[in-house]
Structures are given as structure tokens and as C-alpha cells.
Amino acid sequence: MTDKAATAETRQDRFERGMKVLTEIDGPAGQRVIDSLADISPELGHQVVAWGFGDIYQRPGLAPRDRQLVTLGMLTALGGCEPQLEVHINAALNVGLAPEEIIEALLHSAVYCGMPKAVNATFAAKRVFAERGLLPVKTR
Amino acid sequence: MTDKAATAETRQDRFERGMKVLTEIDGPAGQRVIDSLADISPELGHQVVAWGFGDIYQRPGLAPRDRQLVTLGMLTALGGCEPQLEVHINAALNVGLAPEEIIEALLHSAVYCGMPKAVNATFAAKRVFAERGLLPVKTR
Amino acid sequence: MTDKAATAETRQDRFERGMKVLTEIDGPAGQRVIDSLADISPELGHQVVAWGFGDIYQRPGLAPRDRQLVTLGMLTALGGCEPQLEVHINAALNVGLAPEEIIEALLHSAVYCGMPKAVNATFAAKRVFAERGLLPVKTR
Amino acid sequence: MTDKAATAETRQDRFERGMKVLTEIDGPAGQRVIDSLADISPELGHQVVAWGFGDIYQRPGLAPRDRQLVTLGMLTALGGCEPQLEVHINAALNVGLAPEEIIEALLHSAVYCGMPKAVNATFAAKRVFAERGLLPVKTR
Amino acid sequence: MTDKAATAETRQDRFERGMKVLTEIDGPAGQRVIDSLADISPELGHQVVAWGFGDIYQRPGLAPRDRQLVTLGMLTALGGCEPQLEVHINAALNVGLAPEEIIEALLHSAVYCGMPKAVNATFAAKRVFAERGLLPVKTR
Amino acid sequence: MTDKAATAETRQDRFERGMKVLTEIDGPAGQRVIDSLADISPELGHQVVAWGFGDIYQRPGLAPRDRQLVTLGMLTALGGCEPQLEVHINAALNVGLAPEEIIEALLHSAVYCGMPKAVNATFAAKRVFAERGLLPVKTR
Numbered sequence: 150m151t152d153k154a155a156t157a158e159t160r161q162d163r164f165e166r167g168m169k170v171l172t173e174i175d176g177p178a179g180q181r182v183i184d185s186l187a188d189i190s191p192e193l194g195h196q197v198v199a200w201g202f203g204d205i206y207q208r209p210g211l212a213p214r215d216r217q218l219v220t221l222g223m224l225t226a227l228g229g230c231e232p233q234l235e236v237h238i239n240a241a242l243n244v245g246l247a248p249e250e251i252i253e254a255l256l257h258s259a260v261y262c263g264m265p266k267a268v269n270a271t272f273a274a275k276r277v278f279a280e281r282g283l284l285p286v287k288t289r
Numbered sequence: 290m291t292d293k294a295a296t297a298e299t300r301q302d303r304f305e306r307g308m309k310v311l312t313e314i315d316g317p318a319g320q321r322v323i324d325s326l327a328d329i330s331p332e333l334g335h336q337v338v339a340w341g342f343g344d345i346y347q348r349p350g351l352a353p354r355d356r357q358l359v360t361l362g363m364l365t366a367l368g369g370c371e372p373q374l375e376v377h378i379n380a381a382l383n384v385g386l387a388p389e390e391i392i393e394a395l396l397h398s399a400v401y402c403g404m405p406k407a408v409n410a411t412f413a414a415k416r417v418f419a420e421r422g423l424l425p426v427k428t429r
Numbered sequence: 430m431t432d433k434a435a436t437a438e439t440r441q442d443r444f445e446r447g448m449k450v451l452t453e454i455d456g457p458a459g460q461r462v463i464d465s466l467a468d469i470s471p472e473l474g475h476q477v478v479a480w481g482f483g484d485i486y487q488r489p490g491l492a493p494r495d496r497q498l499v500t501l502g503m504l505t506a507l508g509g510c511e512p513q514l515e516v517h518i519n520a521a522l523n524v525g526l527a528p529e530e531i532i533e534a535l536l537h538s539a540v541y542c543g544m545p546k547a548v549n550a551t552f553a554a555k556r557v558f559a560e561r562g563l564l565p566v567k568t569r
Numbered sequence: 570m571t572d573k574a575a576t577a578e579t580r581q582d583r584f585e586r587g588m589k590v591l592t593e594i595d596g597p598a599g600q601r602v603i604d605s606l607a608d609i610s611p612e613l614g615h616q617v618v619a620w621g622f623g624d625i626y627q628r629p630g631l632a633p634r635d636r637q638l639v640t641l642g643m644l645t646a647l648g649g650c651e652p653q654l655e656v657h658i659n660a661a662l663n664v665g666l667a668p669e670e671i672i673e674a675l676l677h678s679a680v681y682c683g684m685p686k687a688v689n690a691t692f693a694a695k696r697v698f699a700e701r702g703l704l705p706v707k708t709r
Numbered sequence: 710m711t712d713k714a715a716t717a718e719t720r721q722d723r724f725e726r727g728m729k730v731l732t733e734i735d736g737p738a739g740q741r742v743i744d745s746l747a748d749i750s751p752e753l754g755h756q757v758v759a760w761g762f763g764d765i766y767q768r769p770g771l772a773p774r775d776r777q778l779v780t781l782g783m784l785t786a787l788g789g790c791e792p793q794l795e796v797h798i799n800a801a802l803n804v805g806l807a808p809e810e811i812i813e814a815l816l817h818s819a820v821y822c823g824m825p826k827a828v829n830a831t832f833a834a835k836r837v838f839a840e841r842g843l844l845p846v847k848t849r
Numbered sequence: 850m851t852d853k854a855a856t857a858e859t860r861q862d863r864f865e866r867g868m869k870v871l872t873e874i875d876g877p878a879g880q881r882v883i884d885s886l887a888d889i890s891p892e893l894g895h896q897v898v899a900w901g902f903g904d905i906y907q908r909p910g911l912a913p914r915d916r917q918l919v920t921l922g923m924l925t926a927l928g929g930c931e932p933q934l935e936v937h938i939n940a941a942l943n944v945g946l947a948p949e950e951i952i953e954a955l956l957h958s959a960v961y962c963g964m965p966k967a968v969n970a971t972f973a974a975k976r977v978f979a980e981r982g983l984l985p986v987k988t989r
Contacts, residue, residue, distance in 0.1 A: 155859060155860075156859065156860075157857035157858055157859045157862070158857055158858065158859075159855060159856065159857045159858075160855075160856075162857070182408065185412070185415075186408070186411065187425075188415075188424045188425035188426065189392065189411055189412075189414060189415040189418060189424065189425070189426055190392045190395065190396060190411045190414075190426065192392075192396055192908075193392075193395070193396050193399065193407060193408065193411055196396070196399060196404075196904070196905075197404055197408070200820075200900050200904065201404055201820045204896070204900065205816065205817060205819070205820050205896075206817075206820075208813065208816075208892075210809055210810065210812075210813035210816075211810055211813040211814055211817060215775075215778055215810070215814070216814075216817055218775055218778045218779050218782070219778050219779065219781065219782035219814045219817055219818065220782065220817070220821060221779065221782070222778070222779035222780065222781070222782025222783040222786070223782040223783065223785065223786040223818055223821040223822055224405065224786075224821065225783065225786075226782070226783040226784075226785075226786035226787045227368060227403070227405065227406070227786045227821070227822065228368055228369060228507060228508055228509040228510070229368040229369035229406075229409070229508060229509035230368070230405040230406075230409070232409070233405040233408070233821075249770055250770065250771055250775070252469065252470045252472075252473075252770075253768065253770035253771040254771055254775070254776075254779045255470065255473070256470060256472055256473050256476070256765065256768075256770075257765055257766075257771060257776055257779055257780070258779065258783060259473065259476060259683070259765070260683060260684055260760075260761045260765050260766075261683045261684060261685060261780060261783040261784065261787070261793075262682075262683045262783055262787065263507070263679070263680060263681045263682045263683040263686075264476075264477055264481055264680055264681060265504065265507065265510040265513040265681060266507070266509075266510075266683075267473060268462065268466070268473065268477070268513070269509070269510070269512070271466065271469055271470045271473055272465070272469075274469060274470075275465075275468075275469040278469060284468045284469065285467075285468035285469070286468065286469055286470065295579060295580075296579065296580075297577035297578055297579045297582070298577055298578065298579075299575060299576065299577045299578075300575075300576075302577070322548065325552070325555075326548070326551065327565075328555075328564045328565035328566065329532065329551055329552075329554060329555040329558060329564065329565070329566055330532045330535065330536060330551045330554075330566065332532075332536055332628075333532075333535070333536050333539065333547060333548065333551055336536070336539060336544075336624070336625075337544055337548070340620050340624065340960075341544055341960045344616070344620065345616075345956065345957060345959070345960050346957075346960075348612075348953065348956075350949055350950065350952075350953035351950055351953040351954055351957065355915075355918055355950070355954070356954075356957055358915055358918045358919050358922070359918050359919065359921060359922035359954045359957055359958065360922065360957070360961060361919060361922070362918070362919035362920065362921070362922025362923040362926070363922040363923065363925065363926040363958055363961040363962055364545065364926075364961065365923065365926075366922070366923040366924075366925075366926035366927045367508060367543070367545065367546070367926045367961070367962065368508055368509060369508040369509035369546075369549070370508070370545040370546075370549070372549070373545040373548070373961075389910055390910065390911055390915070392910075393908065393910035393911040394911055394915070394916075394919045396905065396908075396910075397905060397906075397911065397916055397919055397920070398919065398923060399823070399905070400823060400824055400900075400901045400905050400906075401823045401824060401825060401920060401923040401924065401927070401933075402822075402823045402923055402927065403819070403820060403821045403822045403823040403826075404820055404821060405821060406823075435719060435720075435721075436719065436720075437717035437718055437719045437722070438717055438718065438719075439715060439716065439717045439718075440715075440716075442717070472768075476764070476765075480680075480760050480764065481680045484756070484760065485676065485677055485679070485680050485756075486677075486680075488673065488676075488752075490669055490670065490672075490673035491670055491673040491674055491677065495635075495638055495670070495674070496674075496677055498635055498638045498639050498642070499638050499639065499641060499642035499674045499677055499678065500642065500677070500681060501639060501642070502638070502639035502640065502641070502642025502643040502646070503642040503643065503645065503646040503678060503681040503682055504646075504681065505643065505646075506642070506643040506644075506645075506646035506647045507646045507681070507682065513681075529630055530630065530631055530635070532630075533628065533630035533631040534631055534635070534636075534639045536625065536628075537625060537626075537631065537636055537639055537640070538639065538643055539625070539963070540620075540621045540625050540626075540963060540964055541640060541643040541644065541647070541653075541963045541964060541965060542643055542647065542962075542963045543959070543960060543961045543962045543963040543966075544960055544961060545961060546963075602968065605972070605975075606968070606971065607985075608975075608984045608985035608986065609952065609971055609972075609974060609975040609978060609984065609985070609986055610952045610955065610956060610971045610974075610986065612952075612956055613952075613955070613956050613959065613967060613968065613971055616956070616959060616964075617964055617968070621964055644965065647928060647963070647965065647966070648787060648788055648789040648790070648928055648929060649788060649789035649928035649929035649966075649969070650928070650965040650966075650969070652969070653964075653965040653968070672749065672750045672752075672753075675750065675753070676750060676752055676753050676756070679753065679756060683787070684756075684757055684761055685784065685787065685790040685793040686787070686789075686790075687753060688742065688746070688753065688757070688793070689789070689790070689792070691746065691749055691750045691753055692745070692749075694749060694750075695745075695748070695749040698749060704748045704749065705747075705748035705749070706748065706749055706750070788927060788928055788929040788930070789928060789929035812889065812890045812892075812893075815890065815893070816890060816892055816893050816896070819893065819896060823927070824896075824897055824901055825924065825927065825930040825933040826927070826929075826930075827893060828882065828886070828893065828897070828933070829929070829930070829932070831886065831889055831890045831893055832885070832889075834889060834890075835885075835888075835889040838889060844888045844889065845887075845888035845889070846888065846889055846890065
């Protein structure tokens with residue numbers, strides 16, 4: 150990272166770097182969140198993109214697929230983040246997690262977060278999978 | 290407070306004292322919550338008013354504007370309190386916080402509560418600001 | 430429990446044991462949750478029934494009525510579990526808690542969880558009570 | 570409650586009413602919390618006693634034993650409230666819950682709050698039971 | 710799973726099946742938790758092993774390494790679960806996650822859970838890594 | 850912000866900008882957290898400084914004192930963040946909040962977060978105030 154550390158970037162450079170990552174991972178769902186923030190908190194939209202995606206997501210230390218696994222765990226545990234779960238379940242599919250792996254991860258969450266949060270997250274997955282024609286899921 | 294401490298009050302006195310504070314701060318939004326509780330838990334409505342507003346809010350040790358700032362932070366962090374956030378974002382505007390300050394406080398919350406809760410709270414602000422004709426917000 | 434511990438059960442046996450408890454306590458509301466999980470995570474539905482109800486709920490150490498009281502406290506505190514609160518407020522009524530006791534328990538939650546979560550849970554009770562013709566509640 | 574509602578009380582009256590309830594339920598553990606607050610936030614100590622115990626706990630709509638059951642559920646679900654769990658596990662024993670019922674309630678919490686919070690709460694119970702010579706607990 | 714579903718198991722069979730998984734993943738740290746529960750809630754210890762590990766962890770749908778990633782995300786987001794984080798950071802190392810990947814996952818959590826929870830989880834990792842002679846971590 | 854947006858900065862520039870803000874606000878307590886992260890997650894330390902302080906805290910839209918008020922509310926509500934509360938209660942004193950205002954804000958939190966979290970946060974304040982010779986606090 151020495152080279153990158155030495156590179157001077159403008160605010161706009163960082164935003165563009167993040168936008169590229171966001172588009173790869175989240176597709177239009179991420180873009181819609183940024184657009185919805187435009188008239189109320191453009192700076193929050195900027196930070197989601199420039200910091201969340203440009204600074205953190207793009208780091209090479211953890212594969213995009215693994216980042217989504219951790220993220221699904223966090224959003225399930227936090228509670229009340231169903232809209233974000235839908236975005237990230239879409240993202241998880243985009244970066245190569247199988248539908249069965251996502252459902253298994255949410256089943257696994259019952260052990261740590263309890264049944265209600267596991268059920269809420271699983272219903273968020275159902276909405277996303279329905280939209281993408283992935284129902285019924287074949288689990289064992 | 291010595292004098293007040295010595296003053297004997299009925300349950301109704303305390304309620305009326307709280308109702309005066311509630312009306313000043315929240316306007317009709319607070320009243321609607323109390324009304325909705327009337328047929329299911331009038332005592333909870335009473336305690337919100339008599340204790341929350343009559344005993345705590347009216348204390349002189351922290352300005353109403355400052356109480357709203359702390360409250361916005363708490364409701365954002367708790368999660369799942371979007372209806373209460375709408376009431377208190379309205380209240381925050383009523384007691385003198387600028388729309389830009391509210392949005393900045395919610396941006397600030399991203400550092401402590403993470404992006405999903407900051408985004409959820411900002412969308413609650415968007416609904417309130419839309420209703421009051423305050424969009425788009427001019428932030429830097 | 431020595432006898433039970435020695436009894437070999439199949440996965441299906443455990444499910445059926447749980448289903449019996451679930452039906453007694455939750456009635457059709459519990460069944461609907463299991464049905465909704467069928468095409469997305471049948472295993473989560475299985476575990477809610479076989480483990481949650483078959484292994485835990487049916488244990489003799491705590492009366493069904495007491496289990497619902499603890500559960501109402503937990504769901505209120507967790508936040509964002511309004512659908513589960515509705516199921517369990519129904520269940521609480523089914524196992525013998527009076528409407529007034531449920532409302533009192535949710536009022537009590539204000540001391541420990543704060544007013545917003547107490548209000549959210551009370552509105553979940555209002556939806557259930559309305560459906561069952563139990564409004565207005567007569568509290569003191 | 571009409572009569573009580575009509576009774577004028579001073580701040581001190583309400584505190585004394587609450588203190589009587591606190592002492593009955595929590596014994597010295599509750600008193601220690603109030604004492605620890607004396608030099609930092611005597612008003613918070615006052616409100617815990619006058620409001621939490623004087624206004625809410627003493628209400629007749631839910632038996633003290635039942636209030637402790639709900640409270641154990643809430644404190645387990647909130648997380649990070651181990652000191653309060655210890656106070657209330659003591660209180661639960663004082664108002665007639667059997668050690669086995671408390672442990673069963675915390676086992677039950679695993680279904681709703683997940684294993685980590687159930688384990689944390691159970692270790693809080695272990696500390697209290699150890700102090701009161703109640704180990705080992707005979708559960709089935 | 711048809712075959713397994715048809716196999717009748719005793720309570721003890723399920724426990725032994727789980728114990729095998731627990732030992733493979735968590736090593737002595739998991740065993741210590743079960744031992745500590747023996748005199749206060751042996752049933753909770755049984756359920757952690759027989760259900761958590763025997764029923765859920767051993768399922769083939771998600772690799773052990775992936776289960777730990779999801780789990781680290783959940784425990785970080787829940788908050789107040791530092792003892793469990795230490796057990797599972799140990800487990801994560803045992804099933805093949807590199808120290809750098811664990812640290813990167815916890816950095817990633819800052820985006821979703823906020824800085825305080827990310828810092829708390831990172832300090833839990835520091836305690837585990839120190840014990841295992843893994844400090845300093847070489848991140849980019 | 851047009852000018853700043855156009856300014857190209859290196860990673861190091863952003864860190865230094867944040868470090869200046871961190872030192873002004875938190876003094877040595879903030880520095881200690883960064884130091885403790887050096888051998889386990891230097892990148893997390895970098896992001897706390899460069900992003901949290903350099904990008905967010907330094908923004909002119911909300912006064913430093915107001916940022917601390919919101920932050921105290923968030924940390925109290927999150928729970929399990931007592932170390933961060935101590936850092937930020939120190940910071941709150943550094944940027945001009947009176948001890949009485951801090952205590953009043955934490956009393957206020959009882960209404961929204963419940964008594965246990967309010968008490969936990971107040972005891973964090975007690976530790977900080979004791980260290981700075983600010984006990985007893987004179988509240989009304």
C-alpha cells in the first residue's frame with residue numbers, strides 16, 4: 150500500500166474509486182440508495198461510497214464473497230436493517246454466494262442471534278430470491 | 290428545586306405539567322401518540338407525559354435543543370425506532386435545531402452506529418422534511 | 430428426564446413433538462410462520478418447531494404462561510421484532526395471561542427498555558387485541 | 570386508583586413510597602446502586618426509586634414475581650446489563666421464583682436472544698447463586 | 710439428509726455428535742464454557758453442544774471457515790459478547806482463517822456496526838492473538 | 850467545500866488532519882486507543898483518525914460540543930461501550946460541556962434507553978469525574 154499511500158487523491162477521486170466498487174458489488178440497488186440520499190444528505194451518500202466502498206470494501210485482505218458473509222451476519226444481528234439486508238443479499242448473490250449458502254448462513258444466525266432475527270433475515274432473503282426467480286431454495 | 294420538592298402534586302397536576310411541555314416541544318405529533326395509546330394503555334400514555342415530559346424534559350439543566358440532539362443520537366443507535374425518530378425530528382425543528390444541524394448529527398452517527406442505522410435515521414428525516422417543505426437540504 | 434434421554438427419536442419424531450406444543454400455544458399464527466418458511470428455509474422452520482418448541486418450550490421447569498411473560502420481555506427489549514411480538518401476544522392470551530397483565534408487563538418494560546420500545550410493543554398488542562375484540566383494555 | 574390519583578404527594582412522598590417497594594424486592598443490592606449514584610447523579614437515583622419503584626413496580630396489575638420474570642427476559646435481551654441482572658436475579662429469588670425457574674427462563678432465552686446472551690445471563694445467575702449457597706442447581 | 714432424518718438418536722447421541730464438532734472447531738475453549746455451565750445450567754450446556762454444534766454447525770451447506778466469518782460478524786454487531794468473540798476468534802484460527810483475514814473482517818465491521826463495536830471486537834482479537842503469539846499482525 | 854474537494858490529499862495528509870482534530874478533542878485518551886491498535890489493526894486506527902476525525906468530526910455543520918452530546922446519546926443507547934463512553938465523557942468536558950449538562954443528558958437517556966443503560970453510562974461518568982476531581986456533581 151506504500152504506493153497508494155503516496156498518491157494524492159481529491160474527494161472526487163475517492164468517490165469515483167468507491168463508485169466503481171459499489172457498482173460491481175451491489176449493482177442498481179446500491180445506486181438507488183445513493184440517489185435517495187441526494188436531496189437530504191448528499192454527504193452521507195458520498196461517505197457510503199467514498200469511505201465504505203472506496204476505502205474499506207476495495208481492500209485486498211478479504212475476498213468480496215467473504216465480506217458479504219460477514220455483512221449478512223452483522224445486519225442480521227443488528228436488527229431493524231431489513232432494507233440493507235435486501236441490498237446485501239442481492240450483493241451476496243452478485244459476488245458468488247450460492248442461494249443455499251446464504252440461507253444456511255441465516256439458519257446459522259439462529260444460534261447466535263435467536264430465532265426472531267434469523268426469521269426476519271430469512272424473510273428478507275425470500276423477498277430478494279422471489280424477485281430473482283430463485284424460489285424454492287433447495288436445501289437439505 | 291427545594292420549593293418544588295416541597296410542593297404536593299396530584300397525579301393530574303403532574304400530567305398537566307408534562308402536557309404543557311409536550312405540546313411546546315412536539316406539537317400535534319406527541320398528542321397523536323398519547324391518543325393512540327388511550328384504548329390500549331392509558332397508563333403508558335400518562336407516564337410518557339407525566340414522567341417523561343413532566344419530570345425529566347422540563348428540568349432546567351439541559352436546554353430543549355440539547356435534549357433533542359441527545360435524543361436523536363439515542364433513537365438512531367437503538368434502531369427500529371423510526372416512528373419515534375419522526376416525532377423527535379419534528380421536535381428538533383420546533384425547538385430551534387436547523388435542518389442542516391439535524392442532518393449533520395445523523396451523518397455523525399455513521400461513525401458510532403454504522404452506515405445502516407445512519408441511513409435509516411436519515412430517511413426518517415427525509416419523510417419529516419418532505420412534509421414540512423424543507424427539501425432539498427443545503428449541506429456542504 | 431432419564432427415561433426421555435434414553436428414548437431414541439428420529440428427526441420427524443422431534444418435529445411432531447414440537448408441532449404439538451406449537452399448535453397448543455400459538456395456534457394458527459405459529460403455523461403461518463412455518464408455512465412461509467417452506468420455500469425459502471424449511472430447515473429454519475424445522476428448527477423453530479423441533480428445537481424451539483419440541484426441546485425447549487415443552488420442558489416442565491417453567492409454566493407456559495411464565496414462558497410467555499419472559500418472551501414478551503425479550504421481544505420488547507430486542508426491538509424490531511414486532512411480527513414476533515404479535516405472534517407471542519396471541520400466544521400469551523392463549524395460555525392464560527389476561528389482557529391487563531400483558532399491558533402491565535409492557536408498561537413495566539418502559540423502566541428497563543425505555544419509552545420507545547415500550548410504545549412499539551404496546552402498539553403490537555393493540556393490533557392483536559383489536560383483532561380479537563379486546564379493546565378498550567380496562568387498566569387502572 | 571381514583572383515590573390515589575386525587576392524593577397530592579410531594580417529591581419526598583413519592584421517593585419514600587418507592588423506597589419501601591425497593592427494599593422489599595431488592596434488599597441491600599438496590600440500596601447500594603442508589604448510594605453509588607449519590608455523588609454523581611442523585612436525581613437518577615431518585616427517579617429509579619420514585620418512578621421505577623414508586624410509580625411502576627408497586628402497581629397491582631402484575632404480581633412482583635411476574636415482574637421479575639419479564640425483567641429477566643428484558644435484561645438478558647438488552648445485553649451488557651450484567652450488573653442489573655445480578656440485582657434482579659437476587660430480587661427474583663426474594664419474591665419467590667425458584668432457582669430452577671430462573672435457570673429455565675434463561676435457557677428459554679436462548680431461543681429468542683441466541684446462545685451468547687443466554688450464556689452471559691446464566692453466568693450472572695451463577696455468581697448470585699454462588700453467593701447465596703444455591704449451587705449446584707438441580708435441573709432436569 | 711434422508712438417511713439421517715430416518716435415524717433414531719437418543720439425547721446422548723446428539724450430544725456426542727455435537728461434542729465431536731465442538732472439539733474440532735473450538736478446542737479446549739469450548740469445553741471450558743460447557744464445564745462452567747455444569748453446576749448452574751447443565752441443560753444450556755447440553756443445548757449449546759447438541760443443538761448448536763450437533764444440529765446446526767455440522768450441516769454441510771456452509772464451510773466451517775465461512776460459519777466463523779458469519780459468526781464474527783454477528784458477535785461484533787450484538788455487542789457485549791466479548792467472551793464469545795474470544796472463543797470464536799480462536800475457532801476462526803483453528804478452521805483456517807488467517808489472522809489478517811480476521812482483522813480485515815473486523816475492520817469491515819466498522820462500516821456496518823460503527824467504530825466502537827469494531828474497536829471492542831479488535832481488542833478481543835488482540836487478547837487471543839497475544840496468547841497465541843500472533844502479534845504484531847502484518848496488515849497492509 | 851469546493852476548494853477542499855478540489856485539493857488532492859495523500860493518505861498521510863488525511864491522517865494528519867484527523868490527528869489534529871483528535872488531539873484537540875480527546876487529548877491523550879484518544880491517542881491511547883490508536884496506540885493500542887498499532888500491533889493488531891493499524892488500519893482501524895488509521896480509519897478512526899483519518900475518517901472519523903479527519904472527514905466527519907472536523908466538518909463545520911455541527912459544533913464540537915453538539916457532536917459530543919449526540920455521541921453520548923449514541924454510546925449510551927448502544928450498550929457495552931463503556932470504554933468509549935469514558936473517552937467521550939472526557940472529550941465532552943474538553944469541548945465545553947459542563948459536568949452538570951453531561952449528567953443531565955444521561956438522566957434524560959433513561960426515558961429513551963431505560964434505567965439500566967442510563968445507570969451504566971452514569972457510572973462511566975463517575976469514573977471520569979473522579980479522575981478529574983469533579984465529584985460530587987452539584988445537580989438540582
